[in-house]
Amino acid sequence: MSGIVLLGTGLLVLAGGFDLYRRWSLTPPDGWPLTAPHGVLLTYADRTRWADEGWWWPAAIAVLAIVTLLALWWLLAQLRRTHPGTLAVGGDHAVDGVELREGALSDALAADARNLPGVHQARARMDGTSSHPEAHFDITLTSDTAPGPVLQALSDGPLERARRSTGRTLPAKAHLRVTSHKAHRAE
Template identity: 45%
Template sequence: MLKGVNRVLLGMAGLVLAVLGGSVLAIGLGAPAPSWWPHDGRHDVLLDDAERTRWRDEGWWWPAVVAVLAVLVLLSLWWLLAVVRRRRPAEVPLDTGDGEGASLRGRALEQALAEEASRLDGVDRAHVLLTGRRSTPRTRVLLHLRPHADPRTTLRALAEGPLAHARDSAGLPALPTETRLHAVRHRPERVT
């Protein structure tokens, strides 16, 4: 959902900035001002002295300006953190048994799981995504099944094979997994 909200907000902000910036540029280059434009001509300033100082003596003006700007800054920071925040753990800690410990790259675990899952009987391709926290990783597995594959057998083989190997190798107590199955569609071939 966040991706959709992000795209809509970026699109709206870009559209508003493009319309306003394009209007200012066009009027500055001598084009006639549109009907909604608040100024008369090309040499008119955006804010004259009267407009800039109109509310200066009012007691509510500066607190309102500061509050609006603070809300805008907080919303911008929230948006930036939501976009930048990692949704995937970069590494998974391993217990080596000697008290030192080590770490396994998340992408390496994803790749190993995907390769082993794609070798299962009835699986054409496999994609694995590691999610969750560093200490409690989760996986999302997408399996593209061949037409002859039995989904129940394939899921059991996935749980007993690649997922069990990954859980045991990383020393994890559990590796919760969400699995999606898709049937591979083959184009019909003409037999002569």
């Protein structure tokens, strides 16, 4: 939402700077400071109001430093990779350089989990790093299925085969839900 507000404000400033209000016979918003190319956003009085105060410059620099650090922290968080990418088949000692992409492993785990009894729908995704991958499942059970046997079958079947294939321990998390069904009338 704030991005839309900033974009709209920037477009209004650009419209005033390029003199689009006059060229296109538009009326700028009431009280808008920049309506012509030679106009200013802040008057001289607004720009110098706090200049004589001793606390103003340290406060302004501190706020700008905090905003810059938060922006840098956000950027680094976006760049940090939280997916394994590719996994060497056979663990740390890869078999002749054979690698398995995380998407292929996720698709195989999901397809294998869908074939378990009592599973209506299953999705899988990989998180973690290539040295410590982790499987996450989103499984929808049929309305008459108990979760315990499905979790045991998931551990003994798809996860065990993936562990043998990749040569890794492959911890897993499963989010289970039940398909919606019509209520039965009790008599």
